[in-house]
Amino acid sequence: xxxxxxxxxxxxxxxxxxxxxxxxxxxxxxxxxGDFAPKFGCGQGTCGACTVLVDGEPRLGCLTLSVTCxxxxxxxxxxxxxxxxxHPLQAAFMEHFAAQCGFCTPGMLMAAxxxxxxxxxxxxxxxxEAIAGNICRCTGYEPIINAILAAAQQRGARRA
Amino acid sequence: MPVNLRIVQGLQEAxxxxxxxxxxxxLGGGTLLVRAINEGAxxxxxxxxxxxxxxxxxxxxxxxxxxGAGVTxxxxxxxRDLSYLHAxxxxxxxxxxxxxxxxxxxxxxxxxxxxxxxxxxxxxxxxTLHAGFGGARAxxxxxxxxxxxxxxxxxxxxxxxxxxxxxxxxxxxKVARVRPKGISVxxxxxxxxxxxxxxxxxxxxxxxxxxxPLRAKAVERVLEGxxxxxxxxxxxxxxxxxxxxxxxxxxxxEWYRREVLPVHLxxxxxxxxx
Ligand SMILES: Cc1cc2nc3c(=O)[nH]c(=O)nc-3n(C[C@H](O)[C@H](O)[C@H](O)COP(=O)(O)OP(=O)(O)OC[C@H]3O[C@@H](n4cnc5c(N)ncnc54)[C@H](O)[C@@H]3O)c2cc1C
Ligand code: FES
Ligand code: FES
Numbered sequence: 001x002x003x004x005x006x007x008x009x010x011x012x013x014x015x016x017x018x019x020x021x022x023x024x025x026x027x028x029x030x031x032x033x034g035d036f037a038p039k040f041g042c043g044q045g046t047c048g049a050c051t052v053l054v055d056g057e058p059r060l061g062c063l064t065l066s067v068t069c070x071x072x073x074x075x076x077x078x079x080x081x082x083x084x085x086x087h088p089l090q091a092a093f094m095e096h097f098a099a100q101c102g103f104c105t106p107g108m109l110m111a112a113x114x115x116x117x118x119x120x121x122x123x124x125x126x127x128x129e130a131i132a133g134n135i136c137r138c139t140g141y142e143p144i145i146n147a148i149l150a151a152a153q154q155r156g157a158r159r160a
Numbered sequence: 161m162p163v164n165l166r167i168v169q170g171l172q173e174a175x176x177x178x179x180x181x182x183x184x185x186x187l188g189g190g191t192l193l194v195r196a197i198n199e200g201a202x203x204x205x206x207x208x209x210x211x212x213x214x215x216x217x218x219x220x221x222x223x224x225x226x227x228g229a230g231v232t233x234x235x236x237x238x239x240r241d242l243s244y245l246h247a248x249x250x251x252x253x254x255x256x257x258x259x260x261x262x263x264x265x266x267x268x269x270x271x272x273x274x275x276x277x278x279x280x281x282x283x284x285x286x287x288t289l290h291a292g293f294g295g296a297r298a299x300x301x302x303x304x305x306x307x308x309x310x311x312x313x314x315x316x317x318x319x320x321x322x323x324x325x326x327x328x329x330x331x332x333x334k335v336a337r338v339r340p341k342g343i344s345v346x347x348x349x350x351x352x353x354x355x356x357x358x359x360x361x362x363x364x365x366x367x368x369x370x371x372x373p374l375r376a377k378a379v380e381r382v383l384e385g386x387x388x389x390x391x392x393x394x395x396x397x398x399x400x401x402x403x404x405x406x407x408x409x410x411x412x413x414e415w416y417r418r419e420v421l422p423v424h425l426x427x428x429x430x431x432x433x434x
Pocket of ligand 2: 039040041042043044045046047048049050051060061062063
């Protein structure tokens with residue numbers, strides 16, 4: 001079957017690729033474009049390890065067809081750090097021991113970024129809601145929730 | 161032959177392809193279809209994608225509401241005019257599912273999915289269908305759901321319904337074991353307009369209590385014309401299971417669903433849950 005051309009921005013850089021008609025965005029980002037931050041966990045929409053942002057909204061890379069992303073702006077955890085300077089969320093995850101094996105972390109970070117970009121001062125309940133689609137098998141969630149709240153606080157302090 | 165994707169311009173063209181090719185299916189957000197491909201449950205056929213703006217339209221400011229089939233749960237949650245539908249929209253998956261899952265896809269989601277459809281059923285929704293070469297026609301959602309198992313329903317362009325009578329007139333409850341995100345044990349939607357203290361034009365719908373979301377007509381008959389007091393609620397609970405056909409699945413047994421339905425219906429009618 002004929003491959004289809006798709007163009008989108010990936011972490012601020014214009015990319016053009018040919019994809020299979022029903023290729024997932026996760027497959028295109030990982031295999032086609034070599035960005036291995038988003039992970040394949042389940043392929044069923046249940047683990048959230050593949051979470052990326054499409055035009056700022058959290059989306060599951062494993063359930064999103066690449067052809068539907070024509071002209072969109074895609075963000076993955078690879079684009080979070082500014083050179084050697086970690087994004088406040090990454091720094092807070094380190095500080096609060098919010099990653100152990102790290103498999104869920106790129107998805108958690110992007111789910112959290114989607115929240116903080118929209119709502120810079122979330123409540124604990126809102127943080128829990130925001131990562132409700134992301135499974136972590138290591139941390140027990142508390143350190144992740146604390147890290148996201150701390151990142152929000154730190155960003156707030158910087159704005160003040 | 162692997163699964164193919166066709167991009168078509170308009171709804172009518174898509175409807176004509178659907179009518180002529182039983183292996184063709186509309187692509188909504190793809191949360192069910194792409195999952196089926198990933199799982200190997202769908203290995204051939206054609207997905208039809210159309211970006212017709214009609215599918216994304218939200219007309220929710222007036223007494224008559226019309227929502228395009230491609231409207232996502234996140235779009236519903238972003239609309240203040242649709243606040244009465246926020247509970248069912250928020251009940252569907254996590255945030256990254258809700259940005260993708262469409263109303264149209266929910267109408268076809270197999271039980272125990274279909275929470276949003278349950279809410280639409282209690283609002284007496286009508287779907288606008290494009291089936292084959294005949295143009296658009298309206299069909300009550302209840303009838304569409306009854307036809308669904310046979311296939312060949314066609315393309316759903318939009319759903320329409322009257323805005324609920326008042327802030328407290330529409331209630332929705334999703335019962336799940338995992339919070340905040342879990343698949344339904346069951347869901348209940350109630351539209352309870354009242355006129356001079358009497359219930360008038362009531363609609364009750366259940367999700368996950370049958371092969372598709374269904375109306376609780378026996379409960380509606382009990383409630384109609386009465387005032388919403390303890391005796392009425394007790395009578396509604398007695399009639400709650402009539403017409404239901406729940407299944408046993410990984411989420412709950414048929415027995416459990418039957419046991420808890422009347423309890424939750426009673427609480428929802430009494431305003432004891434939000
Ligand atoms: C992790 C996860 C959790 C979920 N939780 C819930 C939940 O709690 N409750 C719930 O109800 N659902 C849930 N779902 C299921 C699903 O996401 C929703 O039911 C969703 O609304 C389906 O919409 P879609 O656009 O993704 O459908 P798609 O996968 O695009 O399509 C599903 C079916 O609908 C048909 N279809 C889509 N649009 C049209 C149209 N316009 N006309 C005709 N046919 C059409 C397709 O051909 C296909 O047969 C969940 C899914 C996942 C992955
Ligand atoms: S890999 Fe996408 S949700 Fe698990
Ligand atoms: S840190 Fe291991 S799964 Fe989350």
